[in-house]
Amino acid sequence: MKNALVPSRTGSWYEATARERISGLLDAGTFHEFLGPTARAVSPHLALFDLPEAFDDGIIVGRGKLQGRAVLVAAQEGRFMGGTFGEVHGAKLVGLLRYARDHHAEATSPRAVLLLLDTGGVRLQEANVGELAVSEIIRALVEARAAGVAVIALVGGRAGAFGGGGILAACCSRVVISEQGRTSVSGPEVIETNMGAEEFDSLDRPLVWRTTGGKTRRLLGGAGAYAADRIESFRAAALALLDGGIPAFDLATLAREQARLAERLEKFGACQDAPEIWQRMRLADAARIADLADEDFNQIAQAQPEANHDAR
Template identity: 45%
Template sequence: MSTFDAATAAPFAARESFIELTARERARSLLDAGTFRELLGPFDRITSPWLPLQGIVCQADDGAVIARGTIDGQAAVVCAIESAFQGGSIGEVSGSKIAAALELARRDCERGKIVRPVIVFETGGVRLQEANLGLAVIAEIQAAIVALRRHVPVVGVIAGMVGCFGGMSLAAALCTRLVMTRQGRLGMNGPEVIEQEAGIEELDASDRRRIWQLIGGEQRVATGLADYLADDDAGEIRRAVQEAFAAGVPALHRTQAVDRYLALLARVDTQTISPGEMRVLFGSAATGAEPARTDR
């Protein structure tokens, strides 16, 4: 007889997978119950003017959901990217929605009304069909994060299987705090791009175990490049986001610690360093401990 009985299964049955939720459902799950209010939703029909010219069917929200509501009773805005549309890529409209939402939150904060911002990343980066416009608006998102994080923590969530890459990985890095699942991935270039450009000798994109060792959520948290490792459970991710806001604005953001990271990079032997050694070296940046040298 199986030992996996109803009592054992109960905790798992009560969980709701965050990864399996749509962007709209993710935003709703992060906000206090009954407070979700979508801005520029599908019925506003603000779509990309460029995709139809290339024979691509638009999505009514252009793959970005912007929702206002509250988190722990405090005003909040959630920007959630939909991976099911064009791989979560950022175009002129979707990127402008995110940048504008962050700008409005900044204006509210400057007037003394704090708005808690959350960005749910699920994106390969810029939408190639709108390359220049997409790159420009990603830069606007990055600038908006830097301006906003002076007033309130900007919290990023990377949970799903698409991960966060390209210019949007820089936007994620600029966030005050990052919540990741073990399934999530964060990197400047995706594995397929690295293999294509540098060859399979550099990285085998089919070696899933190796990829998650290098850029998976567990590794990113262990190396201090993300802050909270959560299971794929909507409730747990919501609690991690709440904790991230409760911690307040840090005296020094991760991206401001330039000298610290340059010193750590100087210790890296790129030919021989292992994921485990990266944890020892970069994990020390988060704890303030003095790392052992890893160059050989």
Template identity: 40%
Template sequence: MSALPATTALLRESFIELSARERAAALLDKGSFRELLGPFDRIESPWLPLQGIVCQADDGAVIARGTIDGEQAVVCAIESAFQGGSIGEVSGSKIAAALELALADCERGKIVRPVVLFETGGVRLQEANLGLAVIAEIQSAIVALRAHVPVVGVIAGMVGCFGGMSLAAALCSYLVMTKQARLGMNGPEVIEQEAGIEELDSSDRRRVWQLIGGEQRARTGFADALVDDAVDDVHAAVQAAFAQGVPAAHRSERYEATLAKLAQIDPASVTPEAMREVFAASPLNVPGENA
């Protein structure tokens, strides 16, 4: 698809530049946004002050109920501006509980559409064990929910999605990404630190995005829709995902095919081109403007 005219692109509202609260509101039907356990409830991390870190009143997680296309929905949005979107005991519990409540509704026949807005480096190191435990709860809730209703994940940028939360994103029924987004188990800085700069130079932004950026993830089937950084495009991709319904087989259930493809990749020479050649586009692709 040809690039948008410059004037049109400038007039489009960026999704990446919105805060987590604004992103959640942008995906819900106008006027339906209702926040649960918001800043005025002041449910903060009890562990950060012990380490001299100033808390945030919502612990970096926004939980909103409302509607999408008139259907009940819950949006869990992670705020990257607080501790890099890291998941601690409180923020993770808010997300897990919201998904578990949606599951309870679905089991009673009241369908609630779940959306998770990932913007996280993974577990909060200051709350490591507690964060890991609650990430496991989030993953479990996603797996249980997706039997009733599609679970839609969105990775917009610029932090991306890493660590245990990258596994949560992979468990979603559908995953929407922008070109600016990144998705990986380990972040570039961690890879460089642990394996050396010969393995990956984290300052080589072009290389990083070629390997784990939104376009590469969409072209290799690890994301279902690639969209421009525009509120309207992200909103439309989320709507399209729910319109697809529950997929016949989720990505995580097709592990045998994935392992077979991984066996064709030489770990000593992983290139973006080789990954694109081996990993065909996902059959679960959701229509996106640039997909």
């Protein structure tokens, strides 16, 4: 389906809508949307709660080109119901990943999927079907990777990548994250509700970012690339990752990741807060990580073995 896209006015990934992100990420005029808004594939559940629907159910899927390479792309709209996975929303992503799995071998077919995650996780109004959707997406993602497709998560939106979105990011071949981006499974409010504010104070924003934010995820190796909060910066990072080679998805890769995770737990498991980890890693600017400019931070991250061994 042909689709006119509005470019972002500010160029900020965080501020942009999902459609603006696609517009700036891909080569101009190359995006072709599958099951776009005119198809009106809306949630069958939201009307039962008298809640507004979105014509694309909060996710845009399609194909396009990144510096001439054919890619598939999915972008969640974090401002529509927190970018949550409903039944239709999830089915669109499953379909895209299965398409990648089944067609990547043809000469002109896309060999990479870009997942623009911006989600709080499952849409609670859709409960079990949302949970099932996340399970199906994980299976489809794993199958696509096993078939040789590169799946790259781009995280820097308002909702971050939480719940099933955090699990999906961890299943990807590579993750690009910005300072504003956050990934985790249980969100700060969820932890506080279940364990108390003494365990995790969700109103303490610096704590939230020190724990789940982009800089921490990058230094620990949970994200393989760090981008400034600019759409062009995410584009450059995604391109560099595709050019740099994608790890094979096999038993040896998983065994190495498991060993690195065990080692991380042993080295840093007793730390109470992220700066303690930076001190143990002997980072020169351990106390100032949060204040570093993007370029300075990137240099430090690129020099750290821990940050580049790609264990989630």
